Amino acid sequence: MSEKKQQVSRRQFLNYTLTGVGGFMAASMLAPMVRFAIDPVLTASTAGEMQAVVDVSEITTDPQRFDWTVEQVDAWYTSDVTHSAWVYKNENDEIVPLSPTCTHLGCSVSWAGNEDYPDQFYCPCHDGRYQKDGTNVADTPPPAPLALYEYEVRDGTLYLGQPVPRGGV
Amino acid sequence: MMKWEADDLPKYFEAKEYIDTVLVPLIPIQLSNEADSLKLANYQKTLQIIAREAERDFAGRMLLSPVYTYVQAASYQKEQERINQWIQLLFKEDFKHVFFLTFDVKWKKEEKGLDGTLLWLPGTVIENYQSVLTKKWINEQTSQLNELIKSFW
Structure with a gap:
């Protein structure tokens, strides 16, 4: 009689609860591990964000060097990394934001860095x-050629993204 | 970027023929007195920033060596011998220019015995690394240091 009334037997009840609790415990252990494992994937998107670099009014037709600092997270270690760009306006009034990294071996080039070549970037x-x-x-x-930064202008401020390499001559 | 890092070293070995300059930061430490320890720790951070900035400009020609660390109270004579041994064993063969970068004025007197060029900068304790003034100061230091290194090439 009584067995008929019991729709969930003691054994089943214990099975359900133990599976439930066990599953919850396993999930709470695994979730941080999974997050930890794919953490660099999650943070990678922030590195690609556009960074405010300079007020557009400061940009002239002569290339000037502007520096900005980003917080870079390398999995365990956070550091401030400084980036630079040589920025000018060309004759069509377009902004040209050049990466200073020499495509040979990665030194920083500078505009008119050599007296003999006042109209060139020099490494x-x-x-x-x-x-x-x-x-x-x-x-x-x-x-x-030097890489060009992705850029956009918002509210009179120049924002730079990633440098985009250009093909060789 | 040529630093003592697993990501950079393959680039070094690939471009070895172009890398003829090495920069070795000399950093003293001590722990006997709080005020001096704080000062040295602060100098260490600043010197590392300047060294990394210099490296950023000259990545294609200069290797930034791991820091040479020594106890401030130690004999500079002995340290100098060990530094020269570093240079002989690590860098002598492949590097034409060896530079030592330090805030420690005591090296100025030992300069002649060092197997390379000493670049001594007067240190300043920096309280706020984010301030505009600090950034300007570090930029100034770096650009003058870079001018100096360039003049040896």
Whole structure:
């Protein structure tokens, strides 16, 4: 009689509760581990965000160097990393934000860095040179033009994203 | 970027023929007195920032060596011998220019015995690394340091 009334037997009840509690415990242990394992994936998107660099009114037709600092998270270690860009306005009034990283071996180039070439970017390491638009000068070591940053202008401020490499000549 | 890091070293070995300069930061430590320890820890951070900035500009020609750390109360004579041994064993063969970067003025007197060029900068305790003034100061230090290194090339 009484067995008929019991729709859930003691054994079933225990099975359900233990599976439920056990599953909850397993989930609470696994969730942080999964998060931990894919953490770099989750944070990677923030590194690609556009960074405010400079007020557009400061940009002239001569390339100027602007620096900005981003907090970079390398899994366990957070550090401030400084980035730079050489920015100017070309004759069509378009903003040209060039990466300073020499495409030869990664030194920083500077505008008019060599007195002999006042209208070029110059790399002090191995005498690499680039035209004002970033094109590498033939017969100097760099194999490709300087990279151009992704950029956008919001409320009069220049925002820069990632440098985009350009193909070699 | 050429630092003593697993990501950078393959680039170093690939481009070895172009890398002829090494920068070795010399950093003293001590723990006997709180005020001095704080000062040295602060100097260490600042010097590392300046070294990394210099490395950022000269990544394609300069290797930033791991820091040479020594106890401030130790004999500079002995440290100098050990530093020179580092240079002989690690860098002598492949590097034409060896630079030591330090805030420790005591090296100025031992300069001649060092197997490389000493770049001594007067240190300043920095309280706020984010301030505009600090950034400006570090930029100034870095650009003058870079000018100096360039003049040896």
